[in-house]
Amino acid sequence: MLLMSKKIYSEIYKKAQELMSKGYKIEDAIDEAMRELNPVYKITNLKLLSVERGRAKALFIYSPMLTNPDGSIHGGIIATLIDQVGAIAAWSTHMSEQQVTMELKINYLLPMLESGSPFTVEGSVVHAGKRSIVTLVTIKSSKDETVAIATGTWYKLSD
Template sequence: MGVEEVNKFIYSAEPIMAFLGYRLVELSEGRACAEFNMSPNVQRVGGVLHGGVIMAVLDETMGFAALTLNEGVDQVTVELKVNFLEPGVEGPFRVCGTVVRRGSRIVVVEGEVVDSRGRLIAKALGTWYYMSKRVGDR
């Protein structure tokens, strides 16, 4: 499945990503990158990128990086730690996730958000758990 097909799936399954203007631009083994623009939908008071948006796009993108190595049927975020380093004011923004280590059930991924000038806005480290059953299946 190509990136455009994945974006169509994301927008139908997770409408919040369409609301944020998120679009996946790169998907390869152990890596994913996406872009989104500065818009009223991603800003907080003061006209800067909202921290919750930063968390959401990191979770989504880093999760896709983990998914490229998932041999199971589902996965969930176990932990996501983000350092906010600079205010995000100059879009478009690029967010990337790269797998650091994959185990049989646990995968660790690092992520970054940069602005249009290449300034590092946020740095993240997260853990995903690979599942053999879909969430909600008993």
């Protein structure tokens, strides 16, 4: 049995709905709700640029606080960026239901260095089933170089 101390996506959905009722665009409402309610999203300083059913795109700006000693963005941070944007793309297919990451498969292609900043992280759903959602996530540098690609699977929990 999976226990969750807080239904984070339901809370984000409620907060985003509240902000949209005040005139926020959907991506700004979700971005603000994620920043307020999801500490990992806040740490990475992602900025959601767009969201539509089955798609999400965010901006990531290089930060020395998130690097390896060689100055490249840490692989765990890259995985986190992929997880966050892939989750938003997956979540956009069903909104308020709960979900958890089941699997991530990442190919790190190039180091994420300051010279490539800002980076775009784009997720798109390739399969949305009754219980699982599969996404493809790509990270590109400002020079349009693909630095990482990943597939991820999210499991929708029943309420």
